[in-house]
Amino acid sequence: MASVTNLKVAFQNNSDSTLYATWSWGHKHTKEYSIEWQYDTGNGVWFIGNTSTETRKQSTYSFPSNAKKVRVLVKPISTTYKKKVTKKNKKGKKPLL
Numbered sequence: 001m002a003s004v005t006n007l008k009v010a011f012q013n014n015s016d017s018t019l020y021a022t023w024s025w026g027h028k029h030t031k032e033y034s035i036e037w038q039y040d041t042g043n044g045v046w047f048i049g050n051t052s053t054e055t056r057k058q059s060t061y062s063f064p065s066n067a068k069k070v071r072v073l074v075k076p077i078s079t080t081y082k083k084k085v086t087k088k089n090k091k092g093k094k095p096l097l
Helices: none
Strands: 005-011 018-024 030-040 046-054 058-062 069-078
Antiparallel strands (some): 030 046
């Protein structure tokens, strides 16, 4: 699946521990976005800080005081559709109605 574009992460005004992310996505038929915020404490292991789903193209996260790095993963989730299935008889033909 395609990735979001123009992903930007910045601090919220007047905050030193809350980040926000915004992104662009121009495709139709998108139900929501799966968001996963991760942080590294300096030992090379990325911990999951928060997971959520968003319908808007923005998310916020307050990271722990021992975080050295923070990253966010954004995955678009497509709208699902029900497929109409037509059953066939044993000879492979559609039944007459």
